[in-house]
Amino acid sequence: MLLRQVHCPRKPSSLGATRRLSTTSPLFLYRDTIQNLKIGSHTRVIFQGFTGKQATANAVESRAWGTNIVGGVTPGREGVHPVLQDLPVYPTVRSAVDDNLKPDATGIYVAAHQAAGAIEEAIEAEIPLIVAVAEHIPLHDMLRIHSMLKSQSKCRLVGANAPGIISPLGHCRIGFQPLPAFSPGHIGVVAKSGTLSYETVASLTRAGLGQSLCIGMGGDVVAGTDFVDALRVFERDEDTHGIIIVGEVGGMAEEEAAEWISSYHQNTPNPKPIAALVAGKIIKPGYVMGHAGAWAGRGENSADEKYRILRDAGAVMVDHPSQFGRVMEKLMGSKESQPQPKPMKSRRQYHTNALSSGFLRPSAGTALPHFDQSQRQERRALHYQERQASAMLESEYNVSTVRPPASASPRNAWILSLTIDRLSYVAAIKFFASQKGNFQVQTGSLSSAASLTKSHPRQSRSRDGHPPTIYLLGALPQRKYFYLLFTY
Secondary structure: OEOOOOOOOOOOOOOOOOOOOOOOOOOOOHHHHHHHHOOOOOOOEEEEOOOOHHHHHHHHHHHHHOOOEEEEEOOOOOEEOOOOOOOEEEOOHHHHHHOOOOOOEEEEOOOHHHHHHHHHHHHHOOOOEEEEOOOOOOHHHHHHHHHHHHOOOOOEEEOOOOOEEEEOOOOEEEEOOOHHHOOEEEEEEEEOOHHHHHHHHHHHHHOOOOEEEEEEOOOOOOOOOOHHHHHHHHHHOOOOOEEEEEEEOOOOHHHHHHHHHHHHHHHOOOOOOEEEEEEOOOOOOOEOOOOOOOOOOOOOOOHHHHHHHHHHHOOEEOOOHHHHHHHHHHHOOOOOOOOOOOOOOOOOOOOOOOOOOOOOOOOOOOOOOOOOHHHHOOOOEOOOOHHHHHHHHHHHHOOOOOOOOOOOOHHHOEEEEEEEEOOOOEEEEEEEOOOOOOOEEEEOOHHHHHHHHHHOOOOOOEOOOEOOEEEEOOOOOOOOEOEEEEEO
16 A cells, blocks of 8 residues: 655744753653543633634534534634634644643644644643544654654543544533434443444434444544444543444454453443444455555455444444444443434534435336446455566565566465555554464564564465464655555
């Protein structure tokens, strides 16, 4: 997979000396910031990129709904917002904090190539909750951000490539979720997909079940907040009586959630009911479903396997988000007495209940148009071709490769892949061999991995009988490439 090579340098701070980040002591870790996700009417929200078109429209709508927006940041500008004229605008996040604005959360509404710098600025200012909605932020930028997050205990990130976070019960939205679909109640929702989360919420609202907190994990390879983080919040939240997980193909987040659910059921006398969905059962292997992280790498479970793992852990599984309302109503015993949502002016009751203009609904007996599914299949390849990868390894790292002879059999092949480990969020070299063996994880550099290859070329197998040997790289040069080599 080729990542866009967008260089995102940090702009020099106008505040003089760089402020040191809060360091993590042995008693305080990034995971201890999960309670920052519990937003509500008390949450003081700022926007970065505040005077931009999208941020302005979102702020106006969110504020009318009840979100406590107290100001925002636009580099090089100072004064008041041109539309929300009672709200101040600051040139930096630090100046907003120093002016006693006391923000609890910030929404990042800047372009993808500027998003990493904006997130870093919020971390340096120790904003408790940072919500990044932008898509296409370069992967290595997010890896750097995640390294920063793991070194401190003040800030929690939601996203990137996420719809944000919303508390219908507390009327606080930091993101772009469709407000008419939400209603206040006691169901907690965490989802990778924004659209599927909206369908889920609409199903709950139709069933008379409102929501306490909805967290968009996002669909990128690297996520600031994952399923287990959200589950821990829902577990402790007195306003949350039931939990929904909306997963999809790709990564290991669903398996981690299943392990947490299994332990939760074993150790909790009266556990909250949990329902789940895993999208991507019909995805074609080797292609991206939609999100940057929605692909199953070698050694990772398919959507069907994730479904079974969650079911075996104790989650009640559904096949479509429209089923969540009925299922949760049954799990909760009966419809809870819910606070009524505030009426809102909107052309739609739910975002799925109207057709786009110009689309004619077919009448009874009318033949539906034929769509060639093969043409609609996502065509983004995951890796460079073998010849391209070989050339890059030789030019970038001075690593020579040899073309296999024409007589070589693919059955005897093993694969070397330079990629990202989606549990630890670090660069990794993975070896996939046809011979059976034990699953191993080892650390080392590119050169040490090459030497290990010579001595241990066939020691492990993948999920379908051949789990990979994984070498985690402690110091990989910051190149925005993934490599895939077929080796015989």
